[in-house]
Amino acid sequence: MKKVTFIHAADLHLDSPMTGLRHLPATIFSRVKESTFTALKKLTKTAIDRKVDFVILAGDLFDGEDRSLRALSRFRAEMRRLEENGIPVYIVHGNHDHLNGSWIHLDMPPNVYVFPGEVEIKKQQTKTGERIHLYGFSYPTRHVFEKKIVEYQKEEGADFHIGILHGNEASGTVHDNYAPFTVQELQEKDFDYWALGHIHKRAVLAESPPIVYPGNIQGRNKKETGSKGFYHVTLTEIDTKLDFIEAADILWEQVKVDASTVSRFQELLQLCQKEINKYRKEDSAAILSLYIKNLQLADEHEMKNVETNLLELLLEEEKDEESFVWIAEIHITKSQQIDKEQLKKEVNFYGNLFETIERFENVDEAIASLYEHRLGQKHLSPLSEDEKRELIVRAEKLLLDLLCN
């Protein structure tokens, strides 16, 4: 059966300056600066390990039109590794690395093919004899607003037809409307796969044929959250397999923490540490924005400067950690202060509720089933009077949160 496998990536943004992150500790900032290259290495390694037929890079390989020399030479080194393994690379350039920029030209190895400024068909045969037609163009200048899709014309004579396009799906208004297209227009071309680039968020716009934005391979700021990587695609005459592979060395993520169950700073710290550790991975690092809601510490003194103190403690050991989880920012929303006296006046129900809570003495009875349970009998020790009191306070807090928010 005819079969072709390839890697589809886009928006590498190599050597992105990572602006706005200079305040990070030097070790962490240099790891972030390196991250686009680390992700590229993961890509080439995967291509070699999985013995793909070729690699497609669908635009914005370089972050700037001047394509830093560092980016060019590091990119070339990776392309050479692919060449040594007999893997061709098909490239279109996008709005960030359009052909009209000025840069120092380094010759790429012969396995690298760059599509020109007009739509062209590249014909290729794989090692196992499958004939492939690849269609694409590079941005001749930064701004390409024309509907380039009309220039893609299927030419018979291949087992698989693959369109490469750096552009914006026309219904999306958030992004620069470069080389706009609709899903229907792509489908009408009757190709077997559409390798898109431009949008940094991963999206499969259609399944048959697959129309795919792989997203960028490495997030560059707190807005580019979630796992980032590329697709390993397998096309056969009867079906398609899309295997997403994570490449990012640094994960950016927004983390929400509900602090309504804590009343002391120490507990808040532990709660945050627990959440943060979920993002600790052996072979990558993370930078998080922490959103803490419903916070109300019992001690007013602990509430003062809580953000600064929390941040200081959470970051204490991360600087020297290989798999660091750095907290870039903390946002705290305090739980609404509930005025019990006011509530009592407003609604009779609250008067009864608070009275019941104040008089409540049956904590033992309320938690009896825990102690009767086989595991409870084994592991639980009896509660002190203070602990019982605290349970009541927490239960009241929980009830009021549920009733008032």
Ligand SMILES: [Mn+2]
């Ligand atoms: Mn891009």
